[in-house]
Amino acid sequence: MEEIILKTTDLTKKYNNKAVVDNLNLEIRRGEIFGLLGPNGAGKSTTMNMICSIVTPTAGSIELLGKNPRKQKKEVIHKIGYIPQELAIHGNLKAWENVELFTSLYGIKGEELKSTVNESLEYVGLLERRQEFAKNFSGGMKRRLNIACAIGHHPELLIFDEPTVGIDPQSRNFILDKIKESNQKGATVIYTSHYMEEVEAICTRIAIMDNGKIIACGTSEELKKLVNNEKEDITLEEVFLTLTGKKLRDYAE
């Protein structure tokens, strides 16, 4: 049986008594690319933030690599690579300086740090632009640099929170290829997105989340069977809309 790398049990987060994440139960196995789909305000980012110990759960528990990330943060936090939805890079630092800074936070230093910085930049195709300031990069380049800043310490679990928002198709393809490459090298990936085709293309299992709950979970094929057994060419987007409804979502997470 595959090792469970992440398990949440009745995970709940409330803001002003309103549950943003509501008794969430998830199990993610080592080696998967796990997609988390959901409309705005579904609770995806809050879930990711709780897994990364950025946000405290109101109730429930998280088990990450067999440990409690709140109580044993030092033992597990360096095994996570977190790529947040909003870019988290210093505009006034050069590309290599950004990677050096964020990689050094995990205790890597000296020659090892230098080679790791170059490896990370090469990995995201920015090695030749290493001397340029991040503020001068295009949206796609910033996204790639954001990834480079999170992978230098070779994490076992990579968490991508909507990493392809607002970028061109070339950059998007590049990022998706790199996610698959990381996975092939052994990293487990959690991937949240609004883009159905992306999730369908790279994820081994997908969970659809709405109003803080998982309303469906399985492979792409399993999800399609859930909602329509008659139509053969049903898309994941149709599954998504069927399960979550067509009503506009104007929440802010």
Add this chain to the structure above:
Amino acid sequence: MIRYLIKNNFKLMFRNKWSIVVMLLGPVLVIAVLSSAFSELMKSYESVEEFNVGYRVESESMVSGYIESIREAGKEAGITFYEYKEGNPEELMAKHDLAGFVKFTKEEYVLYQSADDEVEGMTLEYFLDRVMSENVNVSLQMMNATRQNDVELPVQELEFMPAINAVDYYGIIYIVYFSWCGIICATGVFSNEKKYGIERKFRVSNVSEMKLYLGKFIPINMTVVGGMGISTIITVLLHGVHWGKPLLSAMIIFGMILAGNAFGMMLYQLSKNLAITIIVQFTIVWILGFLGGSFETYMFSSTPDFLKHLSPIYHGNRALVELSCMGQSEYVGSAIVYSLVITAICSAIAILAGEMRKRGRA
């Protein structure tokens, strides 16, 4: 890892050029403008040429028992007192070339000043103010207690404004003032962290609040120390500002820089808002400067003593000014202790606030 935090925070600060320019040029320009503009007013503090003053002690005057002590103190301040038991003060001043005349009545004194000797008149006024407000009161209490009429005034404890010129005065107090505003150098770091949501990245790492704090505190202080050092050298070379006991003066300034930056970082850690931090810090520093003599030509005059002593800027100003003009000061110790205590308390609060915020979220 702290090495990389410090290194990159340095880069962020130096790439925010305007704040560095403000820190470097601010004191140089302010010192140049104010020392020039107030040089006339400040003449009252310049080395006073000895001058003569007439006086008369009326019967039952409160100073009658120790006028000799006042004369002796006056001599130390360059003021020679001559007694005139009779005659019109104005006529006596004109006739004997006196810079002023003091009539000690039963409960007060009347001061006559000459328009031709304005500087000496102000010096005399200040001298009398200090003597009458502090030491005479002490002596009067002693008199009441002992019922003696010949209590000797403790001359060595008389506080009169040390001789200092406008260039030295402003050259010193504005280095102190700007040392307290050094947090402006950190705007490059704070604004970048806020703008780009960097704190979340820090949370997903093993870096402690203490290291995050020191990662900013050390480079900010080094930058401000460098900036103030350059400003001081420029003002010494351009304006000839004279500092007394350079090593001791540097220690006092260093303490002020630490305290100012620790205070600013605490404000930022509590508010997480750069605008609020700058506004609150500058307002408080302005108030402390106001109490501490940063904006008046008469550093020790118009503010009540207990308020002045509350201001760490007063201790720094006073210590540095006295070191400059007298070569020693009783305020050195309090200036340094004040700074270190503020640094320790504000740093502890900042780290604690960061830890609590982290625990609140994580």
